[in-house]
Amino acid sequence: MIRTVHTTRYVTPLREGGSTPALVEADDDGLYVMKLRGAGQGPKALIAELVAGEIGRALGLPVPEIVFIELDPEFGRAEPDPELSDLLSASAGLNLALDFLPGSLAFHPLVGPALDPALASAVVWFDAFVSNVDRTPKNPNLLLWHRRLWLIDHGAALYVHHAWTDSTDPRADAADRFPLIQDHVLLPFAGDLAAADAALSALLTPERIAEIVAAIPDAWLVEQEPPVRLFGERRAAAPASAFEEAQPPPAPPPSAAARRAAYAAYLTHRLASPRGFVEEALDARARR
Template sequence: MLPILLTPRTVAVTRYVTPLREGGSLPALVEADDGFLYVLKFRGAGQGVKVLVAELLVGELARALGLRVPELVFCELDEAFGRTEPDEEIQDLLRASTGRNLALHFLSGASTFDPLVTTVEPALAALIVWLDCLTLNVDRTARNTNMLLWHRELWLIDHGAALYVHHTGPNWVQTATRAFPQVKDHVLLPVTTAEALAAADAAGRARLTPAVLAGIIAAIPDEWLTEPDQTPTAQRAGYQQFLEARLTVSATFTQEADHARLALV
């Protein structure tokens, strides 16, 4: 079966609006040539392009599961952009990020999700927990939920910390079946149920077919696949192998999540 191609749109930055200093990688609010505002994640930030790879892959996996994620676009940054920026730190970041970056559509007026204020249905909570177990996303805690409420709907953002094992060296793919004990800190775990987690596992495995995975992975730009001595094709194959292997142990990490849920009681 041919992959389902899901290539994001490409826009060009026309105006740097303001830095968003609450992010560790110093993302920024920018305007693009389509007239929309975006939250731009820079390729030249501290952890490099692998953060952009994780952001792209997990965001599109979430969308394939039916979860709400702001539109992801490739954002081109011209080398001349930012030469007049007075802040040296920002100027260095802009200079290091010439070329293709990643951006999320800015949800104007959105508020940060607060679990003490907003109730999430168990089925939705379980699907988000399941996605984060699949992708080893350590960054959806009460301290930093990485979820927004926009028009009374829950939206997922900021997945750069997921797939963290791809930072660990050339053999990272071999860690695919590892446990995910960090699920115990997931902000939505307390509102899931055993039945909802089992249903999320069944739905997730049904939706994330090899063809869907391949279509999402195919969208990673060659210039973001920078492992030495590995072609972009080989690196994409590594992501495919990793995610398919994670799916083969989904019952295990789903059970791990349920055990962690029970431990909270």
């Protein structure tokens, strides 16, 4: 079960990335890096963060604890920076957060403790499976904390879901080989990728995948575009024409359950043999 906490103090924005997450304190006295639903990529970035992060944790990889976090609208009204105020106001309600690792340092492949080849192989396999484009030398999204490697920021994973529509069959994307794995920061340090594939694929049963995607909140799956606003006010709808009034109402969007099932189907089919993403990683490793 993923815990739910409530924001009690907005500490500071974190401007390293493009989505401006926030360092906040919650009602359990913990500090968290909160990913905001109102940021540019919307709820799908939070879905990717949740699903990929929980898959990593299911594989035994060092991913900080993930929690749901409620943000009160008052935080947006109290923020003096207009840009941040708009972002916080658009994110009022349920968001996602990761446990803050105080004093952690950004990973650099040429600095710090030696990497375990088995761990490097596992991270490469995991990132290839979830199609994580953000683990490159320029943007590794790895931290060193207490001399241990930690994996953060998976909002760019599962990037294919941004192109899904209600008529898309996600299983058609499951065979993607993910050639971008050639740029993975840990690929030069990886050991036996075939052994990692055998061990990790056995941990991700269809039942485990279903448990992970079941945690996606309904609101993130069915959330629509926010209403258009002009100078802070809701824009009045134009009067409907006679032609528009004569048209049948649009079909309702698929339910949250249907969209959740799409994620489960995509991930389950991605695990089916032969796994092209593993072959791609092996080929990229051989070219080095």
